[in-house]
Every structure is written in C-alpha cells, then in structure tokens.
Amino acid sequence: MLWVKRFLAILAMIVLSVSVVVFVLENLQAARLAFLGWQSPEWPLVVFVSLAFIAGGLIGLLLGVPFRTRARIRMAGLQSEVSRFRKENQALREKSPKDQ
Template identity: 75%
Template sequence: MLRVTRFLLILALVVLAAVVVVFVLENLQPVQLTFLGWQSPQWPLVLFISLAFIAGGLIGLLLSVPFRARARVRIAGMHSELTRFRKENDALRDKSLTDHA
C-alpha cells in the first residue's frame, strides 16, 4: 500500500512539474504592467504571474497568523481543562472505591 501511495505521489509531482514547464514556456512574452499610473519594466508574463502567486500566498499566511494563535490558546486552555477533569475524575473514582470498601 505504501508503494502505491508513494508511486501516486511521485506521479502527481511529475505531472505538476510538466504543467509548470508548459505554463512557463507558454508565457515567456515580455509585458509591461500599468497600475495607477505606475509602469513596470518589461518582464516575462510568467514572472508577474509567479510574483502575484507568491505574494498571495504570503498575504494568506500573514492573515492566518492571528487565527492560528487564537486556536493555539484555545487548545492550551482545553488541554489544561482536560487535565483538571481527569484529576477530578480520578479523585472521585478513588473516593468511590474507598467508600464501598
């Protein structure tokens, strides 16, 4: 089963690499972008698309930081609460055993 999973992963990576190579080769023409009166130098289109993709990923990661931090705090609180409940449960079990003995 592990071999099949590994093979499928390698196959997916090879297909993805082939798609990226074709994408790069199809988008090598130089373009100049204009935004709010600012004009960029002429660079290959694939460079602008790649930069936009990377910038979007970084912005997404930065925006997720507060949510992940809040989730970590909640998990830590729940973990301490679980520990407290386990101790309380053990104490009640021990008390119940000593009461019936």
C-alpha cells in the same frame, strides 16, 4: 500501502512539474504592467503571474496568523481543562464506596 502513497506522491510531483514547464513555455511573451502611474519593466508574463501567486500565498499565510494563534490559545486552555477533569475523575475513582 506505503509504496502506493509514494507512487501517487511522485506521480503528483511529475504532473505538477510538467504543468509548470508547459505554463512557463506558453507565457514567455513580454508584458508591462501599469498601476497608478507606475510602469514596470518589460518582463515575460510568467514572471508577473509567478510573483502574483507567491505574493497571494504569503498574504494568505500572514492573514492566517491571528486565527492560528487564537486556536492555539484556545487549545491550551482546553487541554488544561481536560487535565483538570482527568485528575478529578481519578480522585473519584480512588474514592472508596464506603466513603459515600
């Protein structure tokens, strides 16, 4: 089963690599961007698209930090609550029936 997963992972990497190469080769024409009076240098279109993709990924990661932090804090609280319940459960199990 492990070899199937490895084969699929390698196949996915090959497909992704070929897709990137085709994308780069089809987007080599020069382009210039303008934004609020600022003009960029003339670069291949693939550079602008790649930079936008990378910037979007980084922004997504940064926007997710508060949510991940909040989830970690909540998980720590829940883990301490589970630990407390386990101790309480163990104490009740150790309590003999004649004590009731």
